[in-house]
Amino acid sequence: NAGVTQTPKFRVLKTGQSMTLLCAQDMNHEYMYWYRQDPGMGLRLIHYSVGEGTTAKGEVPDGYNVSRLKKQNFLLGLESAAPSQTSVYFCASSQGFGLFFGSGTQLSVL
Amino acid sequence: GQQVMQIPQYQHVQEGEDFTTYCNSSTTLSNIQWYKQRPGGHPVFLIQLVKSGEVKKQKRLTFQFGEAKKNSSLHITATQTTDVGTYFCAGRKWDSGGSNYKLTFGKGTLLTVNP
Numbered sequence: 001n002a003g004v005t006q007t008p009k010f011r012v013l014k015t016g017q018s019m020t021l022l023c024a025q026d027m028n029h030e031y032m033y034w035y036r037q038d039p040g041m042g043l044r045l046i047h048y049s050v051g052e053g054t055t056a057k058g059e060v061p062d063g064y065n066v067s068r069l070k071k072q073n074f075l076l077g078l079e080s081a082a083p084s085q086t087s088v089y090f091c092a093s094s095q096g097f098g099l100f101f102g103s104g105t106q107l108s109v110l
Numbered sequence: 111g112q113q114v115m116q117i118p119q120y121q122h123v124q125e126g127e128d129f130t131t132y133c134n135s136s137t138t139l140s141n142i143q144w145y146k147q148r149p150g151g152h153p154v155f156l157i158q159l160v161k162s163g164e165v166k167k168q169k170r171l172t173f174q175f176g177e178a179k180k181n182s183s184l185h186i187t188a189t190q191t192t193d194v195g196t197y198f199c200a201g202r203k204w205d206s207g208g209s210n211y212k213l214t215f216g217k218g219t220l221l222t223v224n225p
Contacts, residue, residue: 035215040119042198042217043153058212090152098143098155099200099213 002026006091006102013081013109021076021105023091031094032074033058034066036087037104043090049074081109114201116216124224129186131219133199141202142175142182143213148195189223196220 004025013019023032034046045058047066055066063085065077074093078085086109092099113136123129133142141160145153157166159175159182166173172185186193200213 040217042116043200043215045212045214048212059214092153098158099145099153100155101152103152 004091004093004100004102006089006105008105009103010106011108013078013107015082015109017081017109018077018079019081019107020078021089021091021107023074023076023093023102024072025074025093025100026072027093027095027100028071029093029095029100030071031096032068033092033094033099034064034074034076035090035092036060037090038087046076046089083109085109114199114214114216116199116219118219119217120220120222122222122224123189125191126188129189129193129221131184131197131199131221133182133184133201133216135180135201135203135214137203138179139201139203140179142179143200143202144173144182144184145198145200145215146195147198147218151195153198186221189221191223191225194221194223 007022030051033048035043037043044060046060046064047058049055049068052071067075089105091102115134117132141158143158144156147153157173162179163177164175170187174183196218198215198218200215202213
């Protein structure tokens with residue numbers, strides 16, 4: 001039972017490049033979330049999903065897109081990376097109670 | 111939008127001293143959760159409080175939810191070096207559509223403990 005798995009763990013991009021972060025959970029949770037964490041800013045919600053095939057915007061959605069084609073997977077895409085997107089990204093899943101977080105992805109955009 | 115303020119931002123204590131972090135919301139919450147994040151790690155769920163005035167304990171940790179369901183606190187008695195980390199509160203509020211899926215996190219309190 002792996003819980004919530006994020007890949008990759010680290011990534012360096014050049015400005016303008018694109019990439020996809022993958023989040024997979026094996027707990028059959030309905031709800032999935034993408035957060036970014038920046039020093040002094042806490043955790044800010046980017047997008048979330050309340051079930052397979054659904055997505056919704058969080059606090060800071062600009063520059064990101066998401067998809068939830070399968071219940072267990074939640075993908076976060078950056079179409080044209082910017083230095084302001086340098087951050088640690090956490091995926092989380094929930095069944096309506098506490099959130100279970102993945103180990104995070106450290107992304108640097110140069 | 112909903113804001114959750116958390117103080118203090120940092121707290122350094124001697125091992126054995128007590129520690130408290132406070133969380134205040136600009137709006138009434140349906141429930142509040144607390145998380146701990148060790149340095150270099152990911153947030154880990156500690157507890158959820160739902161009822162007005164609720165108090166819950168986990169060993170040396172005491173969690174309270176205010177009567178108005180707008181504030182909360184986490185108190186650690188006799189801190190240990192294993193308590194080091196950032197403690198986040200996260201408030202959940204019913205939105206206008208009746209859904210309750212989003213959590214708004216405070217910015218956290220970083221606790222360091224001097225052995």
